[in-house]
Structure formats: C-alpha cells, structure tokens
Amino acid sequence: MSTEFPSPDLPSPLPKSPVLQAAYRAKAAAATIAPLPRTPKDEALLAIADALQVRTREIVEANAEDVAQARANGTDEAVIDRLTLTRERIAAIADDVRKVAGLPDPVGEVIRGYTLPNGLDVRQVRVPLGVVGIIYEARPNVTVDAAALCLKSGNAVLLRGSSSAIASNRKLVEVIRDAVGGAGLPADAVQLVPGESRESVQELMRARGMVDVLIPRGGAGLIRTVVEQSTVPVIETGTGNCHVYVDAEADLAMAVEILINSKAHRVSVCNAAETLLVHKDIADAFLPLALAALADAGVTVHADPRVQAVAEREGSKAVVVPATAEDWETEYLSYDIAAGVVDSLEDAVAHIRLWTSGHTEAIVTTSQAAARRFTQLVDSTTVAVNASTRFTDGGQFGFGAEIGISTQKLHARGPMGLPELTSTKYIVTGDGHIRR
Amino acid sequence: MSTEFPSPDLPSPLPKSPVLQAAYRAKAAAATIAPLPRTPKDEALLAIADALQVRTREIVEANAEDVAQARANGTDEAVIDRLTLTRERIAAIADDVRKVAGLPDPVGEVIRGYTLPNGLDVRQVRVPLGVVGIIYEARPNVTVDAAALCLKSGNAVLLRGSSSAIASNRKLVEVIRDAVGGAGLPADAVQLVPGESRESVQELMRARGMVDVLIPRGGAGLIRTVVEQSTVPVIETGTGNCHVYVDAEADLAMAVEILINSKAHRVSVCNAAETLLVHKDIADAFLPLALAALADAGVTVHADPRVQAVAEREGSKAVVVPATAEDWETEYLSYDIAAGVVDSLEDAVAHIRLWTSGHTEAIVTTSQAAARRFTQLVDSTTVAVNASTRFTDGGQFGFGAEIGISTQKLHARGPMGLPELTSTKYIVTGDGHIRR
Structure with missing residues (x-):
C-alpha cells in the first residue's frame, strides 16, 4: 500500500543528532501514511494487537527488568504498580488497540462544505497533523495507546517515555514496529526518541518544522518545562485543581x-x-x-x-x-x-x-x-x-480513547480523542475560476 | 449590561509594567464580555461604526501626522498608501464593522451534543478565547478590523501596531473605546499595547496566563520572532510561497x-x-x-x-x-x-x-x-x-471577515474568521451522576 504514495526523500547526509534523524524519518513516514484510507491503518492496528498478545512473554520479561530496577531504586509501590505489565494487562492493552481500530477514521471527514456564489466549491477536510511528539512518565500502556491513536489518525509518533520504563518501551515499540512494517506501513511511523538524557527532550522541543505538535503528559513540572521552552507548538495537558x-x-x-x-x-x-x-x-x-x-x-x-x-x-x-x-x-x-x-x-x-x-x-x-x-x-x-x-x-465522554486532556484553549480543550489529532485543509474546486 | 456579570478583581497593587497592567485589564474585561449574548456586542459594534464616521475629521488629522512623518522618513509610496486614511476609506472601514455586526455570533454554538448511555448530557459549546494579542504592521484598518472581530467573538484585544501608525492607532482606539464604553461594555476590551519599544512586544510574548493567543500579522521576520520567542501560544500567519x-x-x-x-x-x-x-x-x-x-x-x-x-x-x-x-x-x-x-x-x-x-x-x-x-x-x-x-x-471564502490566514496546523488552518477566535468548553449535565 505504502509504495503507491511518494514520500519525501531523506536529506543526505542525515543530521548527526539521533533525535533529528528520528524526526526526519517520522516526517517521511507521516507523508506516506497521511493519505491512506482507513483499511490499511486498521489492519496495522489489528496486527499490533495480535503481536502484543503473541509476544507477551518477551514484553513481560523486558518489563521485569524495569520493575526490578525500580524496586532496587526504592520506588514507591504505587508507581511500580503503574509500571508493571502482566499477561492480563497486556491483553487489556491489546483490546484497547482493537477498540481504536473500530473507531471511525477522522481523516477525510468534511467539516464544512459549500458552493460560493461564483460556483467555486469549498470543502474543509480533516487531515492528519503530521508528526506528533508525546513526552510521558512511567506508564508503558501510554506507549501503545499513543501509537495506536496516532496511527489511526494518520500521524507518525515520536515517543519519549520515562527512563524508568525504558526496557518495556523498547520492547513494546519493537513489537509495534514489526507489526506495522509487517502490515505494509512504514515502521518509522512509530519511534522511540533516542537517548535517555534531558538533552534529547530539549532537541525534541526545538525540532520546529519537523515535529508538528508536542503533547506532554505527566507531572506539572514536566508540563511547565515543555510549555515554556518548546518552539514546537504544545498542547498543555492534565493539571486538575x-x-x-x-x-x-x-x-x-x-x-x-x-x-x-x-x-x-x-x-x-x-x-x-x-x-x-x-x-x-x-x-x-x-x-x-x-x-x-x-x-x-x-x-x-x-x-x-x-x-x-x-x-x-x-x-x-x-x-x-x-x-x-x-x-x-x-x-x-x-x-x-x-x-x-x-x-x-x-x-x-x-x-x-x-x-x-x-x-x-x-x-x-x-x-x-x-x-x-x-x-x-x-x-x-x-x-x-x-x-x-x-x-x-x-x-x-464516549470518544473510545483519549490521548490526554487539554487544559489550554487553542486547538483542543478537554478530553482529546482522534479528531483532536487532526488539522484541516481547504480544497477549492472550480473550472477555471480567477479573481476579478 | 456589564454590571450583571462579576469580573475578577484587578490585583492590588497592579504590576509596574504598563504592558502587564494592560493585560490584566484586558483579562478582567474579557471575563465580563465572554458571557454576553449577541445583542450588546452588536450594539457596541454599530456604535463603533457610527463613531468612526462622526469623528472622521479627528481620525484623518491624526493619520496626517503619521503620513507626514512617513514622508519625512522617505518611506516607500506603496507603504504610505496602505497607511493613509481618507474619508472614503474610513467609511469603508465603518461598513466592514457593520458587516461584522451582521455576522452570526460564534459564541454559544453547540459543536457537538449527545446523551451518554448513563443519561449524562454532553454539550461542546463555543466560548471566547479570552485575551487576543495582535502584532501587526503599518495598516491602521487592521486596528479596527481586529477590534471588531475580537469584540464580536467575545474576546478582549491587545493591539500592537507599528510605531509608524501610532498617531492613527491612538486616535482609532480612542474612538473605539469611547464607543464601547458608551454602549455599556468595558472599554478595556480594546487596548493599544503601551510603549513603542521592542521591549513591549517582548513583554507581550511572555504574558502567558494573561494573554491567550498572539497573532502576528506582517513580514516573515516579525512572524518568525514571535513564533520562536513567545511563551504565549501563537497562531502563525501569512507567509505564502x-x-x-x-x-x-x-x-x-x-x-x-x-x-x-x-x-x-x-x-x-x-x-x-x-x-x-x-x-x-x-x-x-x-x-x-x-x-x-x-x-x-x-x-x-x-x-x-x-x-x-x-x-x-x-x-x-x-x-x-x-x-x-x-x-x-x-x-x-x-x-x-x-x-x-x-x-x-x-x-x-x-x-x-x-x-x-x-x-x-x-x-x-x-x-x-x-x-x-x-x-x-x-x-x-x-x-x-x-x-x-x-x-x-x-x-x-464567505466568512465575511478575516483576522488572518493561519499557516500552522494547530487550532486553525487557512483563513480565520469568527469561529477561529473561539475555543470550546464541555457542559455535562446529570441528575446526581457519579462514576461507578
């Protein structure tokens, strides 16, 4: 499917920064998946859900490394609980992916459409945002949820999870990428941001033009940092007083x-x-x-x-x-x-x-x-x-899934589902119309 | 009308910065006009249109100062033409304000509404953004257009025009504020950002929490500066290759x-x-x-x-x-x-x-x-x-008016009319609903 669509060439040589390289690859993948209709995207999602269950043992083993490390670090049990993946939890995560596959595709929806007095047809149509960056804390289920929601809405995603979940996230993203590639879509539509240092987050926040939106999910400190320092547009989420x-x-x-x-x-x-x-x-x-x-x-x-x-x-x-x-x-x-x-x-x-x-x-x-x-x-x-x-x-609210709750006024406000992961474009069609 | 609605108290003492003082006043005015229905807003707009025509001589005189200064500075004639206000042009600007008054009010529009299986009613309703900052170049008509569009959509506006149009803008804003106040709405809903220095723009760009969105209109350099330096959310406009x-x-x-x-x-x-x-x-x-x-x-x-x-x-x-x-x-x-x-x-x-x-x-x-x-x-x-x-x-496109053309993907894309100057909120109504 993907070979039907041209994708922009990667620059040669690629930038030295691994984060920017990932962003370039994401942008190329985004251009490939943006025009896809629903079927190939849903097929990729179902392949991800199946792979999560077939490869559960691998995932649980990788997760056990993170959990052992967290215990050794004296991490709070509530945090360890959120970090832990079991067979049952992985099955539930896979089911959530199947639910996302069952949701309507927001891409292509005509938001407004009318004919102007001069006969020009105007259509405002939903399109993917492009490359979505998610910065989040130690909840590996977010890795899968975010990937599924972004793929369904035709976006590529750059995932920047917590270093405390790094083994789990690496394995989950490996499983997802294998499934996406196996379904004929570009695996680079789902990537873990390379590097565990704070510099990698800084680079992500400055990748304006490569990354279309950053969504920080987690504590108030993380969100404030991203909001204040990012030149990439940000959707502020979550603090609830x-x-x-x-x-x-x-x-x-x-x-x-x-x-x-x-x-x-x-x-x-x-x-x-x-x-x-x-x-x-x-x-x-x-x-x-x-x-x-x-x-x-x-x-x-x-x-x-x-x-x-x-x-x-x-x-x-x-x-x-x-x-x-x-x-x-x-x-x-x-x-x-x-x-x-x-x-x-x-x-x-x-x-x-x-x-x-x-x-x-x-x-x-x-x-x-x-x-x-x-x-x-x-x-x-x-x-x-x-x-x-x-x-x-x-x-x-019946959205079927949520990428976060926006507490800002621009773009999206409140719980964000699939439509909030889209932008729009206008298509105007005439038969030789010029402005007088 | 305005006294029916509580408005947040201004902090005491006010911050020393005149820009932040203006932002505080704008925020208080925004809280007052946000819940207003259409009629008082339209009455204020018609009062502005009438005042522009009644006070045309004052406006032309103020504008003549700017034009004389521009000539003395050897400004390009095309720029001087855009700067110049005549009786005819002011009449046309006043007519545009009347057209805005005639447009439907976006505030209160229910975007989505449905009843959940548990009986909870969910409504997504358009609300004003709050305080809108506009940074623009030497076109005094933008001063009036922006004020009219922001008022109609229930927003307060902070106007930061070019110093080369300062006499015109001061007079226009005086005329607008007098009309708004005379119509019973808070005059602080329309303010010129004090100060002609670059520092005043810097302050505006850092007034996060006070200003809800900045819209730069003008040259590519201005837009790039605002996009890169603002911590207030920005809508990028205009560059067209x-x-x-x-x-x-x-x-x-x-x-x-x-x-x-x-x-x-x-x-x-x-x-x-x-x-x-x-x-x-x-x-x-x-x-x-x-x-x-x-x-x-x-x-x-x-x-x-x-x-x-x-x-x-x-x-x-x-x-x-x-x-x-x-x-x-x-x-x-x-x-x-x-x-x-x-x-x-x-x-x-x-x-x-x-x-x-x-x-x-x-x-x-x-x-x-x-x-x-x-x-x-x-x-x-x-x-x-x-x-x-x-x-x-x-x-x-038939929007009746335009605050700019967004070239970004978040919030608004393409020509922006009144709906693009709004956000939404959810109103959920039950009869004692709790989560099980």
Whole structure:
C-alpha cells in the first residue's frame, strides 16, 4: 500500500543528532501514511494487537527488568504498580488497540462544505497533523495507546517515555514496529526518541518544522518545562485543581454523593476534586454531612475559618486543618481537600476563576438559574451540573480513547480523542475560476 | 449590561509594567464580555461604526501626522498608501464593522451534543478565547478590523501596531473605546499595547496566563520572532510561497489565465503565486504561451534549465533569468516567478512539499485522477483545483471577515474568521451522576 504514495526523500547526509534523524524519518513516514484510507491503518492496528498478545512473554520479561530496577531504586509501590505489565494487562492493552481500530477514521471527514456564489466549491477536510511528539512518565500502556491513536489518525509518533520504563518501551515499540512494517506501513511511523538524557527532550522541543505538535503528559513540572521552552507548538495537558460547588439550593444527599465521588473515587487523577466550596445559606445543613462523609472516606479537610467553625461546633470526627492560600491552588492528588464557605454563586465563580487550573468544576444545585449562570461564568474545559468531576475523560465522554486532556484553549480543550489529532485543509474546486 | 456579570478583581497593587497592567485589564474585561449574548456586542459594534464616521475629521488629522512623518522618513509610496486614511476609506472601514455586526455570533454554538448511555448530557459549546494579542504592521484598518472581530467573538484585544501608525492607532482606539464604553461594555476590551519599544512586544510574548493567543500579522521576520520567542501560544500567519502546477493534461488557455491571475492580480499578497511547475509532457505546448503572458504582465521568470531552453528556442520576449535554489523558497511579493519543469505529478508534489510555506497550491488539470491525487498528497492550508491561488481569503471564502490566514496546523488552518477566535468548553449535565 505504502509504495503507491511518494514520500519525501531523506536529506543526505542525515543530521548527526539521533533525535533529528528520528524526526526526519517520522516526517517521511507521516507523508506516506497521511493519505491512506482507513483499511490499511486498521489492519496495522489489528496486527499490533495480535503481536502484543503473541509476544507477551518477551514484553513481560523486558518489563521485569524495569520493575526490578525500580524496586532496587526504592520506588514507591504505587508507581511500580503503574509500571508493571502482566499477561492480563497486556491483553487489556491489546483490546484497547482493537477498540481504536473500530473507531471511525477522522481523516477525510468534511467539516464544512459549500458552493460560493461564483460556483467555486469549498470543502474543509480533516487531515492528519503530521508528526506528533508525546513526552510521558512511567506508564508503558501510554506507549501503545499513543501509537495506536496516532496511527489511526494518520500521524507518525515520536515517543519519549520515562527512563524508568525504558526496557518495556523498547520492547513494546519493537513489537509495534514489526507489526506495522509487517502490515505494509512504514515502521518509522512509530519511534522511540533516542537517548535517555534531558538533552534529547530539549532537541525534541526545538525540532520546529519537523515535529508538528508536542503533547506532554505527566507531572506539572514536566508540563511547565515543555510549555515554556518548546518552539514546537504544545498542547498543555492534565493539571486538575477541580472544584465542587454546592449551591444555596441543593439536594443534600446528592451533593454528598457527588462530593465523595469527585474527591475519593480515585485520588491520583487529574479529574479528582481538590476544593469544596459551599454557599453560606446551606453550609450549616450540608457541612456536617459532608465532613462526616469525608471522614469516612479518609479525607483530610483543609478548611477556611467558617468550615472550621462548623466542624468544631459539631464535634466532627473529620480531620480538619486550617487552609492557607496555598491550599486553594494545590492539586493534592491525595486524600486531602480544601474547603471554604462562599457568600454567593458569584463569589464561588470568582474563587474558581482565581485558583483553578481550568480543568473541571462541578455545581450541585436544584436551581435552573444557578446552573445556567454557573455554566456561563465558569471558564474551564468542563463544567458539570449535578454530576461528578470524574466524568471528564475521553472514555467516559464516549470518544473510545483519549490521548490526554487539554487544559489550554487553542486547538483542543478537554478530553482529546482522534479528531483532536487532526488539522484541516481547504480544497477549492472550480473550472477555471480567477479573481476579478 | 456589564454590571450583571462579576469580573475578577484587578490585583492590588497592579504590576509596574504598563504592558502587564494592560493585560490584566484586558483579562478582567474579557471575563465580563465572554458571557454576553449577541445583542450588546452588536450594539457596541454599530456604535463603533457610527463613531468612526462622526469623528472622521479627528481620525484623518491624526493619520496626517503619521503620513507626514512617513514622508519625512522617505518611506516607500506603496507603504504610505496602505497607511493613509481618507474619508472614503474610513467609511469603508465603518461598513466592514457593520458587516461584522451582521455576522452570526460564534459564541454559544453547540459543536457537538449527545446523551451518554448513563443519561449524562454532553454539550461542546463555543466560548471566547479570552485575551487576543495582535502584532501587526503599518495598516491602521487592521486596528479596527481586529477590534471588531475580537469584540464580536467575545474576546478582549491587545493591539500592537507599528510605531509608524501610532498617531492613527491612538486616535482609532480612542474612538473605539469611547464607543464601547458608551454602549455599556468595558472599554478595556480594546487596548493599544503601551510603549513603542521592542521591549513591549517582548513583554507581550511572555504574558502567558494573561494573554491567550498572539497573532502576528506582517513580514516573515516579525512572524518568525514571535513564533520562536513567545511563551504565549501563537497562531502563525501569512507567509505564502504558493505554487501553480500545470498537469500533463490541462486546458492551456485556462492554465494561462489561472497562472496570470495567481501571479499578477496583486503581487504583494500572501496568496499570490511565486512558483510555476509544468509537467514535461505539456511543457512544449504550454510554456511558450505562459512566457508570453508573463511577459505581457511584466513578470520576470526565474527559470530552471528546461524552462530556459524553451524560452531560448522560442526566442521568448519574456525576461528570463536562471533560477537558483533560493528562488524555490522565495516569497517574492513582486513581479517575479520561479518556474520549472517536472517529470510527473509526484515530482511536482515532492517539490512543493520541500519548498512550500504551506499556504496555497493550485493544480490545473482536466484529469479527475490527477486532481484527486494532488489534493490528497499536497499538505497546505488550501489546495485549489482549476482555480486561482488568490481565492484563499476569508472574504472570498464567505466568512465575511478575516483576522488572518493561519499557516500552522494547530487550532486553525487557512483563513480565520469568527469561529477561529473561539475555543470550546464541555457542559455535562446529570441528575446526581457519579462514576461507578
């Protein structure tokens, strides 16, 4: 299939930098796969899924090296758990790849199309971005997910994982490349960025013109570095200082359930709630219930004076400590929550606008007017009305897969699926049209 | 109207930098106008249009200062012409503002909406970007256009024009702010970036978190500087090394007409053609006609050896000089064109991919297969089939207005109208939904 399409020649000699060499190869591969229809891309994805299962033993062995090294380094068990690949997990990853194969192909979709008064036909059509760079931490499943999503959307991908997962990532990329090549597509569409040093990340960030977009996934420090230093366009992802606001009129039981789900369903993720704001008119009724439920869930409450006062008056069993300004901006990712009382919905909105990372904010209210006002005024990727913050997720939104959650306003905002891995081009067709 | 909506408090004390002060004020104004419906925004736009005409004399007088200064500096007459404002031109600018008022409001448009299997309603809704920074050269009409488009799309705008138009821009922004304030919207939604030094541009480029996007409009040097140095997300615009490719099978008269229109209809614009590529099978028939027409249009041809050979053999009256590698990448913006013969459509595509700035490429062909292949393989903002490159333009595409032409792949590609000045947010609505 690939030989039907011309691909740009590689420059000769290639640049000395292994990172730039990889980028050149990715660009050539991207030009080859960009015009492909769906079938050859899906065939490559199914080949990857099969290969992951056929070669599971190789992958588990390579992963065991990383896990042993992590143990020797005294790595936290939660991190080791995310790093570990088992037969079951690999089967689940392979199934995810098959699901991506089953998703509609975004490439070729006509977003807008019309005929101008002069008869010229205008079509705006989705096309791949080109070369996508992903910088991520020690989760080898991201290696496979990102490769599958980029291939499906006609992009080449440069993967820059954590050095703590290097053996796993090398093996996974070897398996993927073999499968891609075996399916007749250019293996260079999926590459690990060579080099484990920070310099290789720096080179990637400066490969403007070769790499079309960088998506950093991971801790806030990594994301800030990439955002500030990259000359390649970046999509900022993931930091989530999410808020739950309980309005003056709210179903108390619903509010408790949404609060606990938002905070404690899974604390280490970006769509977990980190701050609770309560309208003063409902504080006396709601806070005792909320504090008891938070205590049951093992959550420490970093409270403003008004929340502290309620806790003391009630003799709450909750662990309550005074909140500082720092608490309002902290993404705990732990069994902690900041909590405060506000005088109005507008004050809640002002607090959120000041401190939020712009990920997800929820309101619990029975008032249609309050719901409408909150959704109008809050400017975050997702505003949830009477629903948990935990729904901000590509899988939950029905995208079938997710490459990350954009917290920026340009290009994509919120969970990013396949369409967010595309750009568009205009095709204008006439029969000799010139401008008068 | 504006007092209905809370706006974030300005920090106290304000930062010392006048540029950052302006950015803070813009951010506060943006929060106020973002949730506004269409009517108050349109009323402000109509007030601006009326004020431009009522206060025409003031504007012409201020502009006369700039023009006098430009003459004293020995500025090129073409530049002075673009700088000059007359009563007629101001009336035309005011009419453009009225046209923007008549365009549909992109804010609030539901891009996608569906109900999940669990009953949660998901809506993806257009919202303003926030604060838009525009850096541009000596065209005072851009001041008004940009302000109108940003206001209509609910954004605040920071305008950084050329120092050579400073008196005109100050007066125009004064007139606009008076009208905006008079219509009950915050005047700080439209501000001139204080300071004429390069440092003020540097500050603007580092105002990440305050400014949501920077759009540089102007020369290639300006755009490159902003793209490379800004930590604020940038939309790259404008450079156009556009190609016209005449395929093996083409209507010769149509090809000549499209070539001449693409090259010479207006040479100083980004959608003018800069390179002609001709398939070898049609070169002997087409090139004599093309060279004669280019000569008539006063265009100098920078020719590869095969085009030179035809010119010599025919004794063409065209001015033909040898092309160097530099010619293939030059955006002349003058009565010059590079011209070469290619062996195949694939070679034309490879040439274009290597040298293009990715703006607009045209194919002239009678072959449906060639048209399809060219549009699939060429990766530029716009691919024109049997039409002039000159159609890549927001006005021509029917957008009603244009803030620039993006030549990057992220966020927007090609002519940018009102929807391209927006982001989106998700609104998810349940009745107590939590994640299981």
